[in-house]
Amino acid sequence: xxTATPLSAASQAALRDRDIADLVAGGRLERxxxxxxxxxxxxxxxxxxxxxxxxxxxxxxxxxxxIRVWRALASYDAQAAALSTWIYAITRNRCxxxxxxxxxxxxxxxxxDDEAVREQxxxxxxxxxxxxxxxxxxxxxxxxxPDLRQVLLxxxxxxxxxxxxxxxxxxxPATVKSRLFRARGRLLEALQAAGLGAxxxxxx
Amino acid sequence: xxxxASASPESGEPDERLPRDVLDQRLGDLLAPPPLPAxxxxxxxxxxxxxxxxxxxxxxxxxxxxxxxxxxxxxxxYVRMRRDTLAMVLAAAVTAGAALAVALPWLAAQLxxxxxxxxxWALLTLALAAAAWIWRGPLLALAWQWVD
Numbered sequence: 164x165x166t167a168t169p170l171s172a173a174s175q176a177a178l179r180d181r182d183i184a185d186l187v188a189g190g191r192l193e194r195x196x197x198x199x200x201x202x203x204x205x206x207x208x209x210x211x212x213x214x215x216x217x218x219x220x221x222x223x224x225x226x227x228x229x230i231r232v233w234r235a236l237a238s239y240d241a242q243a244a245a246l247s248t249w250i251y252a253i254t255r256n257r258c259x260x261x262x263x264x265x266x267x268x269x270x271x272x273x274x275x276d277d278e279a280v281r282e283q284x285x286x287x288x289x290x291x292x293x294x295x296x297x298x299x300x301x302x303x304x305x306x307x308x309p310d311l312r313q314v315l316l317x318x319x320x321x322x323x324x325x326x327x328x329x330x331x332x333x334x335x336p337a338t339v340k341s342r343l344f345r346a347r348g349r350l351l352e353a354l355q356a357a358g359l360g361a362x363x364x365x366x367x
Numbered sequence: 368x369x370x371x372a373s374a375s376p377e378s379g380e381p382d383e384r385l386p387r388d389v390l391d392q393r394l395g396d397l398l399a400p401p402p403l404p405a406x407x408x409x410x411x412x413x414x415x416x417x418x419x420x421x422x423x424x425x426x427x428x429x430x431x432x433x434x435x436x437x438x439x440x441x442x443x444x445y446v447r448m449r450r451d452t453l454a455m456v457l458a459a460a461v462t463a464g465a466a467l468a469v470a471l472p473w474l475a476a477q478l479x480x481x482x483x484x485x486x487x488w489a490l491l492t493l494a495l496a497a498a499a500w501i502w503r504g505p506l507l508a509l510a511w512q513w514v515d
Contacts, residue, residue: 209401218404304394318385
């Protein structure tokens with residue numbers, strides 16, 4: 164008996180978005196863009212939030228990314244790339260530009276960096292339900308290297324879906340998993356170093 | 368530290384996750400996905416409309432600049448053409464005058480007539496030659512039409 168070969172996440176997404184590609188090909192751009200927003204505005208915003216870790220900057224970047232998508236929608240080629248891949252690439256590029264601009268700003272005004280981290284930690288700690296170690300854990304997450312922190316944040320933003328996270332970041336799933344494990348490892352070490360419990364306490 | 372593997376209903380691929388332990392639970396609570404800002408879509412459409420209007424204004428401005436540049440170039444070319452034409456006419460007149468001043472006495476001597484009688488005929492010949500040169504295109508076309 165033949166077994167059907169499972170489609171990759173990108174192929175699945177391309178199949179799902181065929182209706183949008185058809186609308187674009189038919190020149191119905193507004194309808195296509197509305198459908199696209201229904202499917203992707205949340206993901207685009209969360210990707211920006213994960214990469215930039217600043218809600219206001221994430222909102223701006225998501226808006227600018229989607230404006231770019233709208234402008235380029237008429238020239239979108241479904242044969243060249245899946246819609247999701249195309250949208251995420253535009254979004255990542257916009258976020259990279261924003262990160263670069265932020266880095267330039269911080270080099271000129273180093274105090275802004277501390278303020279942004281403090282705000283981020285407070286925002287994260289506010290999510291903590293029992294509040295016992297929330298602020299400390301948030302601070303330790305902020306101390307992770309940016310690539311590990313981004314992957315960790317997006318993993319939870321995307322409901323622990325590694326395949327979706329890989330698509331969002333344009334990385335192979337194996338790289339994403341490796342970063343996730345490294346992020347967890349670093350966090351565990353930092354938790355123990357901060358006297359917030361042994362590894363066995365966190366890994367049960 | 369093994370992954371827990373379960374089938375993702377959407378992709379059909381094994382969806383590997385981090386271990387579901389206390390740390391994962393705490394991180395899940397802490398790292399809640401940020402909600403989409405209120406009125407995000409309305410703001411987006413507004414920004415698109417504003418960006419389109421701005422883009423349109425920029426394009427219009429660029430077109431106006433281009434039109435002004437082309438008008439300036441046309442004007443410059445026109446002035447240059449008039450100046451060149453005038454120079455050419457003057458040069459031709461001076462050359463023709465000089466040539467006639469030399470040629471007419473010699474021609475009058477050869478034809479045994481006076482310069483005063485020869486001058487109008489020489490000018491007429493020159494004028495007809497100039498006209499034929501200027502109108503050579505239409506005249507040749509007319510000639511070909513007549514031959515056919």
